[in-house]
Amino acid sequence: MPTVSNDGVDLYYETAGAGETVAFVGDVGYGAWQWGWQHAAVAGPYRSLVADLRGCGRSDAPAGPYSVSTLADDLTTVLSDAGARSAHVVGAGLGGMVALSAARETARVDSLTLVGTAARGDGLDLDPLWGAPDDPDALERSLAAALSPSFVDDRPGEVERMVEWRASEDADRAAWAAQAAAVSDFDVSDALYEITEPALVLHGADDAIWPVERGRTLAEGLPRGAFRAVEDAGHLVHVEASKRVNDELLGFLADG
Template identity: 80%
Template sequence: MPTTANDGVDLYYETTGGDRTDETVAFVGDVGYGAWQWGWQHAAVAGPYRSLVADLRGSGRSDAPPGPYSMATLADDLTTVLSDAGVRSAHVVGAGLGGMVALAAARNTARVKSLVLVGTAARGDDLTLDPLWGAPDDPATLEDSLVAGLSGTFVDERPAALEQMVEWRASEDADRAAWDAQAAAVHDFDVSEELYEITEPALVIHGRDDAVWPVERGERLAEGLPRGEFLGIDDAGHLVHIEVSKRVNDELLGFLPDLE
């Protein structure tokens, strides 16, 4: 599988689906999570689109250099991966931290065609992310942190799915030092006064039961983007793209240009 490097840091990514590099959908993940979190979405877009899923530095099979990490560095990692994959510009889907990376890349580069921003915000200075932390070697904390990111309905009705996600997280997620390094990028990020500069079409999706990234942040983000559209989903938490994946996939495919 492909690996590229940015300033000596190895970055892992995978591509699947169509071979048109000019119609690539790139997925950028949330704090600490490995690429498993996009299993529902990348399969949905692969076909007419080429799907690209990358592990953030600190997560999965990418290197985990000492932190803290800056948003500029993470956005540069994204553009490095796109360049290595032969992609001049992509439709970028980002969750949480990944949404902020997508915003930074859209503001400062020409690499972004459109944005789908899931459970994210234009600023992160007063967010408390600790409920989402789970130690990869401690299944109990992994489960607790998933409960914090999901709706109560999902937790009660899908225990087998919760157990499977604990296994994926144990093998792919960031350790504490790398998690803190990624979280630092969230806390230092603020483009709330510069959103008018990001003119790409943008769909902002937010679970209305998100207990960590308040839904009001998503609403304000969509309002501030010149071509922003907001979609709030009832009875869904921070990991809305996982717990109501079919709905999110339908919205994603409806938002992306029809290539057929």
């Protein structure tokens, strides 16, 4: 599978399907497993591209600090290697910030789908999302912070599978901390007017980590932003409410 180097950091990605490229950028610490539901939904009518952030999965994990701007440069490096002049970018949490940065700093973004993210990262407590990849109990506890209580209670088999995926793909503590610091340092709230691409902001109404109000404020600040709250869903809304998110995403792409 393809790997491309950005200033000596090897970045792993996969593609499937044909057509306009839809690139997925992940949240703090999570491997590419988080996009399994969306990747399968778009690969066909579109070309799906899923990359491991630096620090996760099969990408290199250099010592920090990381910045959102650096991660956006990683994204455009991957797009170039994949032969994509531009892409519809779907980002969750940190990945949403990367998407915003890429849209502001480059002409490589056709549209934005921003999932459980915000225009600024100050004041967010991301620690409940951390789970050591070699500690299944910690991984399960941290998933409970990212999902709604009803999902955790009603679908234990899916939680168990996520624990297994996290154990093999998620970031170690140092890389997780570097990614989390990039979130804390990010603030584009005063420059949202510069980001004129069509933007759909999706947010779990029960997100206990990234407050839903930040998602609503983000959409209001974007010139072409639209906001959708997904009821009864937590921070990993694209995982636990994947059908609703996929419907919203595919409808948005079709209207674009």
